[in-house]
Amino acid sequence: MSPEHASPKKVGVEVEGRQLTLSNLGKNLYPEFTKGEVIDYYVKIAPVLLPHLKERPATRIRYPDGVDAGSFFEKNAPGHTPGWIRTETIPTPGSSTGRDTLDFIVVDDLPTLVWCANMAALELHVPQWRVGPRGGVHSPDLMVFDLDPGAPASIVDACEVAHLLRELLAGDGLESYPKTSGKKGLHLYVPIKESDRTSEYAKEAAERLAGSHPGLVVSRMEKKLRKGKIFVDWSQNNPAKTTVAPYSLRAARSPSVSTPVTWEELERAQTPSDLTFAPDEALERVDELGDLLAPLLDERQPLP
Structure with a gap:
């Protein structure tokens, strides 16, 4: 992840050929852990995390103002989702939104993971099943x-x-x-x-x-x-x-x-x-185990 340009609140980076604008990196999402540190953790843990996210529609729990200020579940891809991010339309019968389908983000690569982290998606939740390359929902594996x-x-x-x-x-x-x-x-x-x-x-x-x-x-x-x-x-x-x-x-x-x-x-x-x-301990464990x-x-x- 290489920085391209910076301003007090925004920095442009290139991640595996994708251009992203990261914002408010110094903002505390935990009392003593900034958004920049959250993104850094996710970049470093990506080699072992991404295979467990691959092909599984992600529900993100976002904390835009930090863990002390409330959160919301986000299943549907927001309107400003970059076009290069993989989304899949999945049936959601009985959804609280009243919709029969939602457009889920599938975190298949590092740029998508960094984008989610920049959106203060601290927690990433996935189902026990996968979605195929043409959007077909598989049985649980x-x-x-x-x-x-x-x-x-x-x-x-x-x-x-x-x-x-x-x-x-x-x-x-x-x-x-x-x-x-x-x-x-x-x-x-x-x-x-x-x-x-x-x-x-x-x-x-x-x-x-x-x-x-x-x-x-x-x-x-x-x-x-x-x-x-x-x-x-x-x-x-x-x-x-x-x-x-x-x-x-x-x-x-x-x-x-x-x-x-x-x-x-x-x-x-x-x-x-x-x-x-803690994040540093999880990274050390991956290095060792x-x-x-x-x-x-x-x-x-x-x-x-």
């Missing part, structure tokens, strides 16, 4: 479980449930891969052969786990049931739902990252801080 602690339970308790769920899935011949949510929970991914049965299977698996460990696990949505337990949320496998992408920033007082982790790290974790990663979620990109397991 990922299954995800969101392990959400109900206070006073914490991510450390979620680690125990992650291991139990891993064993249950392994019993069905499925290998699973964890990451932090970047907030208080964990996500467990299972790469699969394309299937329309992921919601059905994930719900049944969550119910089995809750039945075996009723003092620790809950699979039903009601918040009153979650106190001190881990809610195994299977609902993000609904094709209309999304999950925060691996390596995406999360909005909090300090910038945190939804970070792939090893099973050994989950076993060793003693406090939530053991599984909290590579992409721990690389199997999601090419491993395909049949659902039982």
Whole structure:
């Protein structure tokens, strides 16, 4: 990313042959983390992030005035979206906008990622399915479980449930891969052969786990049931739902990252801080460990 010209609030850059104008780079989007630092993080993490965004319509959560000033979900591409950014028209039945389709941005390359970051899209969320080169919506090729602690339970308790769920899935011949949510929970991914049965299977698996460990696990949505337990949320496998992408920033007082982790790290974790990663730590981990979620990109397991 090379600068072309600058003004106090705007700078022109070239990113892989695309011309972008970046604005307000010194503005704090977190109390001690500027928009320029957000863009810098996304440029540096792009080699491992972009493969997880590729061909998946992105829902962006934007914080134009920073994490303390409110946010909004953006699914539709705004009118000023550059023509070179890939958009796909996707059916959205039951959408709160009242529209049957929306034009989603697909973050397939670095210029698009930088453009999104410049729009203060701190969080990038994607579905478990892909869209083809001509706009065809594929069946899911990922299954995800969101392990959400109900206070006073914490991510450390979620680690125990992650291991139990891993064993249950392994019993069905499925290998699973964890990451932090970047907030208080964990996500467990299972790469699969394309299937329309992921919601059905994930719900049944969550119910089995809750039945075996009723003092620790809950699979039903009601918040009153979650106190001190881990809610195994299977609902993000609904094709209309999304999950925060691996390596995406999360909005909090300090910038945190939804970070792939090893099973050994989950076993060793003693406090939530053991599984909290800042942007610089996420980058250091990639340098050291590579992409721990690389199997999601090419491993395909049949659902039982």
